Amino acid sequence: xxxxxxxxxxxxxxxxxxxxxxxxxxxxxxxxxxxxxxxxxxxxxxxxxxxxxxxxxxxxxxxxxxxxxxxxxxxxxxxxxxxxxxxxxxxxxxxxxxxxxxxxxxxxxxxxxxxxxxxxxxxxxxxxxxxxxxxxxxxxxxxxxxxxxxxxxxxxxxxxxxxxxxxxxxxxxxxxxxxxxxxxxxxxxxxxxxxxxxxxxxxxxxxxxxxxxxxxxxxxxxxxxxxxxxxxxxxxxxxxxxxxxxxxxxxxxxxxxxxxxxxxxxxxxxxxxxxxxxxxxxxxxxxxxxxxxxxxxxxxxxxxxxxxxxxxxxxxxxxxxxxxxxxxxxxxxxxxxxx
Amino acid sequence: xxxxxxxxxxxxxxxxxxxxxxxxxxxxxxxxxxxxxxxxxxxxxxxxxxxxxxxxxxxxxxxxxxxxxxxxxxxxxxxxxxxxxxxxxxxxxxxxxxxxxxxxxxxxxxxxxxxxxxxxxxxxxxxxxxxxxxxxxxxxxxxxxxxxxxxxxxxxxxxxxxxxxxxxxxxxxxxxxxxxxxxxxxxxxxxxxxxxxxxxxxxxxxxxxxxxxxxxxxxxxxxxxxxxxxxxxxxxxxxxxxxxxxxxxxxxxxxxxxxxxxxxxxxxxxxxxxxxxxxxxxxxxxxxxxxxxxxxxxxxxxxxxxxxxxxxxxxxxxxxxxxxxxxxxxxxxxxxxxx
DNA sequence: ATGAAAGCGCTAACAC
DNA sequence: GTGTTAGCGCTTTCAT
Numbered sequence: 001x002x003x004x005x006x007x008x009x010x011x012x013x014x015x016x017x018x019x020x021x022x023x024x025x026x027x028x029x030x031x032x033x034x035x036x037x038x039x040x041x042x043x044x045x046x047x048x049x050x051x052x053x054x055x056x057x058x059x060x061x062x063x064x065x066x067x068x069x070x071x072x073x074x075x076x077x078x079x080x081x082x083x084x085x086x087x088x089x090x091x092x093x094x095x096x097x098x099x100x101x102x103x104x105x106x107x108x109x110x111x112x113x114x115x116x117x118x119x120x121x122x123x124x125x126x127x128x129x130x131x132x133x134x135x136x137x138x139x140x141x142x143x144x145x146x147x148x149x150x151x152x153x154x155x156x157x158x159x160x161x162x163x164x165x166x167x168x169x170x171x172x173x174x175x176x177x178x179x180x181x182x183x184x185x186x187x188x189x190x191x192x193x194x195x196x197x198x199x200x201x202x203x204x205x206x207x208x209x210x211x212x213x214x215x216x217x218x219x220x221x222x223x224x225x226x227x228x229x230x231x232x233x234x235x236x237x238x239x240x241x242x243x244x245x246x247x248x249x250x251x252x253x254x255x256x257x258x259x260x261x262x263x264x265x266x267x268x269x270x271x272x273x274x275x276x277x278x279x280x281x282x283x284x285x286x287x288x289x290x291x292x293x294x295x296x297x298x299x300x301x302x303x304x305x306x307x308x309x310x311x312x313x314x315x316x317x318x319x320x321x322x323x324x325x326x327x328x329x330x331x332x333x334x335x336x337x338x339x
Numbered sequence: 340x341x342x343x344x345x346x347x348x349x350x351x352x353x354x355x356x357x358x359x360x361x362x363x364x365x366x367x368x369x370x371x372x373x374x375x376x377x378x379x380x381x382x383x384x385x386x387x388x389x390x391x392x393x394x395x396x397x398x399x400x401x402x403x404x405x406x407x408x409x410x411x412x413x414x415x416x417x418x419x420x421x422x423x424x425x426x427x428x429x430x431x432x433x434x435x436x437x438x439x440x441x442x443x444x445x446x447x448x449x450x451x452x453x454x455x456x457x458x459x460x461x462x463x464x465x466x467x468x469x470x471x472x473x474x475x476x477x478x479x480x481x482x483x484x485x486x487x488x489x490x491x492x493x494x495x496x497x498x499x500x501x502x503x504x505x506x507x508x509x510x511x512x513x514x515x516x517x518x519x520x521x522x523x524x525x526x527x528x529x530x531x532x533x534x535x536x537x538x539x540x541x542x543x544x545x546x547x548x549x550x551x552x553x554x555x556x557x558x559x560x561x562x563x564x565x566x567x568x569x570x571x572x573x574x575x576x577x578x579x580x581x582x583x584x585x586x587x588x589x590x591x592x593x594x595x596x597x598x599x600x601x602x603x604x605x606x607x608x609x610x611x612x613x614x615x616x617x618x619x620x621x622x623x624x625x626x627x628x629x630x631x632x633x634x635x636x637x638x639x640x641x642x643x644x645x646x647x648x649x650x651x652x653x654x655x656x657x658x659x660x661x662x663x664x665x666x667x668x669x670x671x672x673x674x675x676x677x678x
Numbered sequence: 679a680t681g682a683a684a685g686c687g688c689t690a691a692c693a694c
Numbered sequence: 695g696t697g698t699t700a701g702c703g704c705t706t707t708c709a710t
Contacts, residue, residue: 012703023681055483059401060703063686078427084418091444100462102441105430123397123439144392290629351687362697367689377695399687402702
């Protein structure tokens with residue numbers, strides 16, 4: 001919700017015109033550096049503008065020109081190290097197109113998410129976000145707002161999405177543990193519940209484990225309460241209690257994986273000698289821990305860039321149906337010390 | 340610069356009014372959930388709006404209501420792990436006030452910085468940023484735009500700032516190395532050149548080193564080309580060549596410190612047995628490396644919160660002179676494994 | 679080279 | 695309960 005107006009009303013083009021003793025359009029010409037204006041007049045106008053601390057109203061200009069685009073980027077938590085690269089991709093393409101980007105943070109709260117989206121929607125032409133709210137809810141609460149979901153399967157009309165191929169990613173992770181490292185008792189650390197349960201990453205891992213003839217399922221799974229190092233530590237502790245003979249862990253993301261590594265060490269296990277750990281996302285952070293983290297990298301900047309392109313598509317035709325071939329980001333295994 | 344308009348012109352309140360067979364005012368009442376409207380009429384209007392994909396123009400609304408505030412946040416590099424917490428503080432207070440936040444990224448480029456600020460200024464009422472451009476340049480290129488500089492001494496009229504007490508911070512760092520660890524041959528890893536050379540952090544460190552009767556100066560200093568782990572690695576290698584007998588390093592920030600630790604290990608030195616390393620900023624990252632990083636923590640979220648408060652002050656009275664007692668963030672030493 | 683008038687899309691104020 | 699009028703601050707015709 002917007003609040004009260006800024007005190008001390010700002011000078012308008014009319015004030016400048018009056019002070020300079022010219023008409024409004026002359027002021028407009030001066031400040032927009034158009035031709036058709038005398039050098040002396042221009043200088044006088046600019047001086048008047050300066051002395052009044054005049055700045056053109058972005059609203060008036062936007063209303064008149066109708067050529068400015070703003071996209072809203074909703075993050076579930078700005079401090080999550082997953083986002084900077086995504087944001088970087090978003091900002092890069094936005095800048096190329098001359099678009100502005102407003103950001104919001106839902107602090108991991110589902111209710112706040114919707115509120116934050118609505119606030120952003122007041123200032124943006126379209127939204128980008130990793131939303132946990134179901135599509136129907138978004139459509140209901142944000143009627144007419146083009147939304148591009150990060151890491152969601154294609155959804156409703158008016159919603160775009162960028163997919164990440166988790167099936168392939170998880171398969172690479174499991175195959176590496178099984179085929180390259182010879183692990184046979186592999187646990188899975190899943191993240192928090194997802195909007196669409198069918199998209200849980202662990203499912204892809206479990207399927208691949210079974211294809212290798214290995215055990216998998218609830219017994220071999222723990223859920224991290226948060227996608228953080230602490231969440232990973234707690235989840236691994238839980239999993240280790242159930243499966244003390246575990247010799248490998250596939251994790252929902254790198255932070256959880258790093259937490260898993262820390263907890264394993266604390267429990268007296270050596271990584272990777274006793275237990276192999278593998279993460280997902282490929283955060284720069286993974287290179288700094290010891291041993292450095294093997295992870296399935298995804299090009300997060302590309303995810304951001306693709307999202308802005310999807311926004312452009314939606315903006316061009318808001319009634320376009322969701323395309324079946326939404327852009328996909330393909331994960332790629334990068335092996336380091338932890339396996 | 341803004342580009343061409345979005346195609347397929349959006350429906351206006353007039354279109355909705357026409358379709359619903361009512362006046363614009365009635366539409367306005369319906370979509371803004373005011374009273375004074377029949378339930379049936381309201382439903383008919385909302386249905387019309389829905390079918391047209393109508394969304395109110397933020398420009399028209401902003402122009403009319405004059406109650407929306409947007410602040411622009413310029414970062415030198417979104418992917419720098421220093422920023423998320425700052426942004427978090429900015430977003431927190433902005434949200435409390437009902438303000439929007441637009442972000443820009445200058446990619447560490449001085450020229451881009453000014454451009455990015457100008458782009459942001461088109462969409463924001465005031466700016467916040469860690470700017471490397473001199474005050475005069477900002478004042479000249481962004482006339483009338485209230486700016487709050489992060490980590491700068493108070494500057495010109497119309498500019499606000501939030502200070503970080505580097506003198507105290509660097510003193511704590513040096514004192515820890517000298518008094519608590521007994522180090523006597525301490526090197527300094529400074530960052531890239533600053534807008535105001537007098538604010539280089541190394542100066543505070545060098546002064547304190549001299550107060551302890553220890554050697555300091557160019558011989559004991561290396562400059563990191565970038566504020567990154569790689570930058571720290573290179574800088575430390577350089578310093579180590581000049582001072583192979585070094586037994587401690589004070590670093591410009593945590594990333595450089597982590598780079599220093601890595602390079603020291605690579606050179607066969609033990610940390611902290613042979614060389615003590617100390618960072619600055621207190622990134623969460625520092626807890627994950629081995630050994631974990633001792634650092635002078637600064638409350639980055641608070642920095643962001645204070646910056647927004649300064650913006651509020653400037654917005655309330657744009658002609659207010661810079662206050663001598665700009666808000667200050669006080670650093671605090673947190674000791675961990677690396678010293 | 680400069681000015682007057684119109685209108686972008688919206689809502690507050692005031693009819694009815 | 696609903697419509698009419700006016701005007702937010704700006705730029706774009708079109709005159710002069």
